Amino acid sequence: MVLLRKPKPEPDEKWEVQLRKGCLELAILASLWSGKLYGLEILRMLEESSDLVLAEGTVYPILGRLKEEGLLQSEWVEAEAGHPRKYYWLTPAGRQKATMMARFWNGFAANLNHLLKPVLNGKGKTQ
Amino acid sequence: MVLLRKPKPEPDEKWEVQLRKGCLELAILASLWSGKLYGLEILRMLEESSDLVLAEGTVYPILGRLKEEGLLQSEWVEAEAGHPRKYYWLTPAGRQKATMMARFWNGFAANLNHLLKPVLNGKGKTQ
DNA sequence: ACCATATACCTTGTATTGCTATGTATACGG
């Protein structure tokens, strides 16, 4: 009777699985590729540049996770008006990981596209 | 005090969200595009044709869901040897949905690729 | 007769996820 369900999750190990699921961490990392942004700004940027709509309740937990993993750093900045903003940017590790994930995404998308080709070509099996 | 958490999930409505998450339902539907297959066969086909590795514990529940939604039909078939096999194939509704999902996937992938272009071009911000 | 192996399907339990809804904090306008 051993019953060791999850010996060592090693959260870093399975990012490929996570990617296949979410794609959202990758999208957020990518949104920070060229500079600092704060939470709501990321949200708007993704929507504008990629039609990727996500809720605040989605973004903030992800930002927290990514920071905890050492992929992001953050800093409070006083705004000229309203609530202060927490700006995020990529660490070197984050930059590296974003690149790796993007490459993997490319392969994954290519594979799925290959599978979808008959579907998109319309020609269904009459049968 | 109203407190209505989920008024009517309408499980059909949010397949776009599910797609962004999983992509797996779509992959399985697509694998059945050109004929009948049984469970383990789908698994092997996806791995061979698209490097998409998934566990049995992933495939069977999905097949059950898809059948319940009327997208698949199934039939037991005696094998020449060993355990009988349950063959699945697409219903007209399944064929239609697969097409819609594939189109949506294409758009989604294009958007994400657009976002990833700077990342894949290597030129990081020296900053 | 018995057991190991192979094939195939199915289910239980768990960690994780995305998200809705809600809460909190700060500042501005009337």
Place this chain on the structure above:
DNA sequence: CCGTATACATAGCAATACAAGGTATATGGT
């Protein structure tokens, strides 16, 4: 002051992917 806007944060829920284990059928070896 109260409403509105901006911004960050979290509690709780439904759904997901998966590992692990179980069941059923047949074959081959001893």
